[in-house]
Amino acid sequence: MKKKTVTKLLTMCMVASLSVGTPVITWASDTGTTNQKSAESDSIEVSVKSPTPVIWDEEDVIVKVQDTHYDDNSGNPFYQIEFMVENNSSVDVRIGGGNACVDDFQVPDYTSSSSVIAGKKGICNESIWTKDFSKAGIDDFEKWELTLTLYKDDTEVSSKTLNIAKEVFENEENTSDIDNIEEKSDTEESEKSETVDANVEELQTENAELKEKNSELESQYKDLKEENESLKKKNKKLKQQVKKLKESRNESDTETTQEETTPAADAEVTEAPTENTQPDTEYKDATTIRIVQQALNEAGYNCGTPDGLIGGKTTEAITAYQTQKGISVNGLVTDELLQSLGVVEKVQEAVKAEASKAEYSADYTYDQLSRNPDTYKGKKMKFTGKVLQTGDAGDNMTYARIKINNDINTVMFITYMNDLLGYRLLEDDNITVYGTSCGIYSYKSVGAGTISIPWIHADIIEM
Structure with a gap:
């Protein structure tokens, strides 16, 4: 159960700190005129002024926008539009999405519970994920365009284009931010407002420590990047030398071939040379x-x-x-x-x-890193464990907490650059980490004081 007093105070703090207002969406009932207009149009607008339009009202089937929803999803957010399907016909119907675009960038969309049996009502969802368009440099968007198709017994009946304004989700986003802060609080309902101030101060301190750690990682990354550039230059010179050697060898082979294939004046040419091709x-x-x-x-x-x-x-x-x-x-x-x-x-x-x-040794133990972190700092090592939690560490980095040997008492803090993997790590993934010890990572936990665990920056991660 959420702590009502703390929730209210945190909400007040959040509202006071915002420099711009958040649009408020009023979910009003549609009028008959609006329903008829939405049902007849091939292009439907979903906005603050018209948040729940009717998509179809024909052939004993009514499809209407029920709700819009934003979910932070532990750092992997998605946007979702929910439809109410009233199937008064004698056959099963379903709706399916497609051709989803965020502004002008095409993204995959995901359909959930799309089929509603004859004579029943049902809820269907369409979703898009931030990860699918953030890779194109889109941090925010104005419009989500979606083609929605109505099927009866898998036969296409009609298609409509939905233009969903970003503003209908903005109130959900701010609410999600407040909910995340509430989940971090383990205080009792009867605690005073001073406890909230203390928690906020702890979060600010933890954020400052993370920024300091990120700064150290940036310095290490810069050194590695300079070393990599040096290796690239050496590799380029080596390629040039190999190219010259090949050209020289080809010229020599060409001269030899010409000498061998030029017939003498009194010789009879019986067969042309065969060309060698390398696969x-x-x-x-x-x-x-x-x-x-x-x-x-x-x-x-x-x-x-x-x-x-x-x-x-x-x-x-x-x-x-x-x-x-x-x-x-x-x-x-x-x-x-x-x-x-x-x-x-x-x-x-x-x-x-x-x-x-x-180069990465598996001989180091968790106890060694915990007892003498400075002794093993900078050492290359290998550990295998199960993912407990992942999140954004900022500055193009991701963090993960993993438990070694499936033991909750042997947890490590892992960081890696975002472009190291072509996929996201999920909870309960078993991974092997090849990385460099960075000493100890410490953070403050509400109700548990300061927690310190071994920290490794990964160079290679295997599933």
Whole structure:
């Protein structure tokens, strides 16, 4: 049960600190005129002025916007529109979404509970996730456009375009922020307002400590980036040397071939020389496959989760990409495909990282890092555990807390750069971390004081 007193005070603090007002949505009943207009139009507006329009009112079927909803979802937020379907017909009906766009960027949409049986009512949902359009640099949007189709016994009856204004979700977003603050509070209902001030102060202190940790990580990342640039320059010089060597060798081979194939004046030429062609290299290792899958997903060719395995979906995506780009169509991961996707250097770096796993020792123990963190700071080590929690650490970084050997008393704090993985870690995922010890990470927990756990910044993460 939420703590009403604390909730009210926190809400007041949040409202006082905002510099702009939040639009208030009034969910009023639709008039007959509005319903008839919405039902007849092929384009439906969902806004603060018209938050619950009727989409269809025809052939014994009524479909109406029931509600709009925003959910922070523990740092993985999504937007959802809810429909009430009243099926007065004698057959099953369903609605399905498609062609979803956030402003001008196309995104996948997700349908839930889309079928309603004859003579019944039901709720259907359509959702979009922030992660699907944030990768395109869209931090905010004005409109979510959605094509909604009505089916009877899987036969398409009608389609409508929904233009859903971002403003209908804004009140939900601010409410979600307040709810997140409420969930962090474990105080009793009878505690005084001074306790709220103390909790806010603790959160501010924890935030300052996180910023300091992030600053340290940025410095370490900068050093690693400079080292990587140096390696790139050396690699470039090596490539140039190899290229010159190949050109020199080709010239030598050409001269030899001309001498061998030029017939003498009194000799009879019986057969033309055969041309040697080298087949394109095919890559099958999981590291290269995962990078290609991630690049194809970003280019709009859906491979599913980048898992490093060549399946039917990945082969179809490769074939579609090769056909579209006008390169050799074979459904294989080849040098030509890597160059076209622009991931040659990324693959080379990943292969180097794979080879560097031997540098990370599995001999270190959790007790060693907890008792003498400074002694092992900077050491490369390997640990395996189960994910307890993940979240955004800021500055293009993600954090995860994992328990080693499935023991809640041996929890580690893991950080990694956002572009290290092509997918999100979820709770209960079993992962192996190859990283560098950063000492101890300390944070304050409401009601439990300061908690300190070993901290590792990951260079490689395996599922």
